[in-house]
Amino acid sequence: MPLIVVDVMPKAEILDPQGKAVTRALTRLGHEAVGQVRIGKRFELTVDGEVTDELLGQIRTVAEDVLANTVIEDVVGIHVEEQA
């Protein structure tokens, strides 16, 4: 069964305290190469049958209406991954 992955991230202007905490922790641990960390959500949707453009359109609607809170988040990516 195909897997559709929806990536949701907080909008750039929204404060991301968790991301800041992880950034500070990495700096303390000596990982100076990492400048900034932002944390979002990854949704894996298992779908029945073939992935059509119509289904992807439906998933786009689901992502915007249900999976993301579009006041503070953006849907940054939707892609299909075949399950191993």
Added chain:
Amino acid sequence: MPLIVVDVMPKAEILDPQGKAVTRALTRLGHEAVGQVRIGKRFELTVDGEVTDELLGQIRTVAEDVLANTVIEDVVGIHVEEQA
């Protein structure tokens, strides 16, 4: 500055109540094509300078040690995305 994305998902055998709740909501909303939803985390790490194999190795370590709780989660992907 390059962006390294780390994807972390709960292990398959771990109960995912949030994912189950979203699955039921989508079924109620009439999206029968979606069989199952699992929810994980997407980390976006902004790094200074060029992405080398050595840096990717360092990020793999960071992902396993800091970003994921490897008792209940798996690092399912690490990839580089150029920032727009």
